[in-house]
Amino acid sequence: LRLKEIEIDNFKSFGKRTLVPFLPGFTTISGPNGSGKSNIIDSILFALGLSSSRTMRAERLPDLINNLSGKKEAQATIKFTDDKEIEIEVTRKIKVKDNGYTSTYYMDGRTCTLTEVHDKLLSYNISPHGYNVVMQGDVTSIISMSLNERRKIIDELA
Amino acid sequence: LRLKEIEIDNFKSFGKRTLVPFLPGFTTISGPNGSGKSNIIDSILFALGLSSSRTMRAERLPDLINNLSGKKEAQATIKFTDDKEIEIEVTRKIKVKDNGYTSTYYMDGRTCTLTEVHDKLLSYNISPHGYNVVMQGDVTSIISMSLNERRKIIDELA
Amino acid sequence: KKINFFETFQGVDKYFQEIFHELSFGHGELVLENPEDPFGGGLIIRARPRDKKMQRLEAMSGGEKSLTALSFMFALQRYSPAPFYAFDEVDMFLDSINAERLAQMIKKQSIHAQFVVVSLRRHMLEKSDQAIGVTLRTDGFTQIIGVQNMQKKKDEEPELMTA
Amino acid sequence: KKINFFETFQGVDKYFQEIFHELSFGHGELVLENPEDPFGGGLIIRARPRDKKMQRLEAMSGGEKSLTALSFMFALQRYSPAPFYAFDEVDMFLDSINAERLAQMIKKQSIHAQFVVVSLRRHMLEKSDQAIGVTLRTDGFTQIIGVQNMQKKKDEEPELMTA
Numbered sequence: 001l002r003l004k005e006i007e008i009d010n011f012k013s014f015g016k017r018t019l020v021p022f023l024p025g026f027t028t029i030s031g032p033n034g035s036g037k038s039n040i041i042d043s044i045l046f047a048l049g050l051s052s053s054r055t056m057r058a059e060r061l062p063d064l065i066n067n068l069s070g071k072k073e074a075q076a077t078i079k080f081t082d083d084k085e086i087e088i089e090v091t092r093k094i095k096v097k098d099n100g101y102t103s104t105y106y107m108d109g110r111t112c113t114l115t116e117v118h119d120k121l122l123s124y125n126i127s128p129h130g131y132n133v134v135m136q137g138d139v140t141s142i143i144s145m146s147l148n149e150r151r152k153i154i155d156e157l158a
Numbered sequence: 159l160r161l162k163e164i165e166i167d168n169f170k171s172f173g174k175r176t177l178v179p180f181l182p183g184f185t186t187i188s189g190p191n192g193s194g195k196s197n198i199i200d201s202i203l204f205a206l207g208l209s210s211s212r213t214m215r216a217e218r219l220p221d222l223i224n225n226l227s228g229k230k231e232a233q234a235t236i237k238f239t240d241d242k243e244i245e246i247e248v249t250r251k252i253k254v255k256d257n258g259y260t261s262t263y264y265m266d267g268r269t270c271t272l273t274e275v276h277d278k279l280l281s282y283n284i285s286p287h288g289y290n291v292v293m294q295g296d297v298t299s300i301i302s303m304s305l306n307e308r309r310k311i312i313d314e315l316a
Numbered sequence: 317k318k319i320n321f322f323e324t325f326q327g328v329d330k331y332f333q334e335i336f337h338e339l340s341f342g343h344g345e346l347v348l349e350n351p352e353d354p355f356g357g358g359l360i361i362r363a364r365p366r367d368k369k370m371q372r373l374e375a376m377s378g379g380e381k382s383l384t385a386l387s388f389m390f391a392l393q394r395y396s397p398a399p400f401y402a403f404d405e406v407d408m409f410l411d412s413i414n415a416e417r418l419a420q421m422i423k424k425q426s427i428h429a430q431f432v433v434v435s436l437r438r439h440m441l442e443k444s445d446q447a448i449g450v451t452l453r454t455d456g457f458t459q460i461i462g463v464q465n466m467q468k469k470k471d472e473e474p475e476l477m478t479a
Numbered sequence: 480k481k482i483n484f485f486e487t488f489q490g491v492d493k494y495f496q497e498i499f500h501e502l503s504f505g506h507g508e509l510v511l512e513n514p515e516d517p518f519g520g521g522l523i524i525r526a527r528p529r530d531k532k533m534q535r536l537e538a539m540s541g542g543e544k545s546l547t548a549l550s551f552m553f554a555l556q557r558y559s560p561a562p563f564y565a566f567d568e569v570d571m572f573l574d575s576i577n578a579e580r581l582a583q584m585i586k587k588q589s590i591h592a593q594f595v596v597v598s599l600r601r602h603m604l605e606k607s608d609q610a611i612g613v614t615l616r617t618d619g620f621t622q623i624i625g626v627q628n629m630q631k632k633k634d635e636e637p638e639l640m641t642a
């Protein structure tokens with residue numbers, strides 16, 4: 001299984017619907033400071049429910065909606081493939097309403113729960129406790145965390 | 159007043175007596191990871207008593223003595239000049255004895271107290287609370303400190 | 317619970333030693349503060365970069381710390397492999413020699429799993445199969461400005477690769 | 480005490496706005512959480528990089544955060560100037576444009592005070608008056624391997640300056 005494409009719409013600095021295609025193997029993303037590189041990584045964490053809004057540098061979930069476009073919703077879709085017959089598509093959409101906001105997950109077009117998304121990912125060994133997504137600054141935090149916090153990383157893996 | 163030269167002897171990775179000369183203006187120091195660049199900055203903080211052993215990445219002061227040379231003492235001398243008639247030399251020496259260690263300051267060859275060193279530096283506006291020495295990682299710590307800690311920086315300057 | 321922990325600890329430690337040696341030609345090891353009762357203590361990371369004495373992570377230089385922390389992270393990943401990895405500027409503290417070695421290692425691993433690496437360094441960009449360029453337009457929106465297939469590029473125009 | 484604090488706060492804020500504009504062509508400001516009783520609250524750093532909305536430090540990108548934090552540090556230094564400054568890899572998070580602007584600024588300031596900057600980046604090395612090379616010998620001791628007077632070098636061999 002691998003990432004085939006990410007579709008980002010009105011999430012963070014992606015005010016326009018944007019497709020990010022991926023080849024198999026080794027892909028680099030580069031560009032000036034503040035141009036939106038880390039926001040692409042955040043869109044993976046957001047769509048797959050792998051982290052809280054705090055880790056995506058937002059106070060509350062609605063802060064992830066682009067603040068320039070004026071639209072009240074944002075979504076990100078992650079498309080996986082195994083280059084043979086399996087295709088999986090996970091989407092997350094947040095909408096601001098008068099009395100709050102809603103956050104909905106979809107798998108292959110149908111609504112589903114976060115647990116269903118996590119179960120599906122777990123079967124391919126993608127888990128919120130795995131270190132397969134390393135955010136900007138994570139290396140520094142491993143260095144500065146306490147010895148006990150470091151041991152807890154092994155506990156979670158066990 | 160400016161830095162004219164630093165003499166480092168058996169301090170951290172400087173197992174041999176080493177002279178580091180400085181010109182006026184803009185000087186860069188570069189070299190591979192782990193080669194001793196930050197240790198030069200640490201030698202300034204050490205000799206002028208601007209910080210604790212913890213900020214110099216050592217558990218206790220004797221850990222600053224080179225652990226390969228077998229010698230039981232370390233010293234660093236900072237030579238200042240104003241390129242006219244003023245020359246100031248501040249030295250700090252630490253020695254390990256059977257029952258502990260001694261740390262001694264010298265100014266222009268005479269022993270003195272840390273307060274005397276700080277008073278002399280203060281007259282040239284070099285102070286432990288000023289941000290004139292920025293260690294590796296200080297930029298990150300300004301970003302991650304709390305709003306109150308950040309305000310306290312202004313308190314100390316006032 | 318304890319048996320599980322020890323099995324995981326020993327597995328991660330074995331990989332940590334392998335990877336630290338691959339990245340820095342030195343010797344690294346994970347040590348439990350309290351081996352009898354692991355949950356009562358923490359995890360110490362010790363490493364001996366080539367030509368140096370064994371030291372704790374806390375006493376190393378910025379670049380040595382980040383190389384050691386990266387080795388620990390890769391060891392966790394090797395113990396529990398995932399189909400894709402996303403890294404955000406993990407090569408920031410490294411000098412050119414270490415950045416080059418890290419890029420080599422990722423290139424080698426990218427045969428078994430997909431790697432998406434955000435980086436500003438030449439060493440990573442040159443070794444990648446695909447390079448995505450990102451910019452911010454004046455209206456404040458992020459735009460993808462180019463997706464180059466580096467392998468094709470290398471075959472056609474070798475001299476374009478300088479940083 | 481309160482009067483002293485306000486005088487310092489306003490001085491540092493004025494310099495912060497100047498320096499942030501010089502480094503990123505945007506607008507920055509320091510804001511007290513509780514202006515009536517400053518000691519009862521913290522200090523918020525807000526900045527608007529060029530072409531963007533005003534935002535708090537916490538929501539910025541890695542590079543924008545470090546440029547903002549650097550501007551704050553320089554503002555403290557400008558308010559209470561010292562005869563020499565020592566910086567250890569402060570340009571690490573910056574892309575080439577920002578690293579270039581920072582090196583320019585330090586070069587300009589180095590007429591008034593002495594700057595000693597540890598850096599791995601080409602932008603800093605090229606602009607310095609003097610470059611000191613450091614290495615670790617196989618016996619584990621640090622050695623100074625070269626002290627080049629860059630101004631002299633520029634006059635003699637201009638083409639050596641490429642990174």
Ligand SMILES: Nc1ncnc2c1ncn2[C@@H]1O[C@H](COP(=O)(O)OP(=O)(O)OP(=O)(O)O)[C@@H](O)[C@H]1O
Nearest residue numbers: 012033034035036037038039065066067540541542
């Ligand atoms: N909800 C939002 N609406 C619009 N823009 C946003 C939103 N949230 C974040 N941003 C913008 O995204 C930018 C940060 O982007 P990002 O962190 O991806 O940059 P980067 O390319 O990783 O930069 P660096 O190289 O400095 O790490 C911020 O400057 C901010 O203006």
Ligand SMILES: Nc1ncnc2c1ncn2[C@@H]1O[C@H](COP(=O)(O)OP(=O)(O)OP(=O)(O)O)[C@@H](O)[C@H]1O
Nearest residue numbers: 170191192193194195196197223224225377378379
């Ligand atoms: N007491 C000591 N005796 C011998 N060596 C020491 C001592 N204390 C520290 N060191 C060595 O100094 C090295 C760190 O040097 P330093 O932090 O100056 O590196 P650096 O050039 O700044 O590297 P980087 O680019 O990674 O920041 C450590 O690897 C350690 O081995």
Ligand SMILES: [Mg+2]
Nearest residue numbers: 038136540541
């Ligand atoms: Mg980033």
Ligand SMILES: [Mg+2]
Nearest residue numbers: 196294377378
């Ligand atoms: Mg260093």
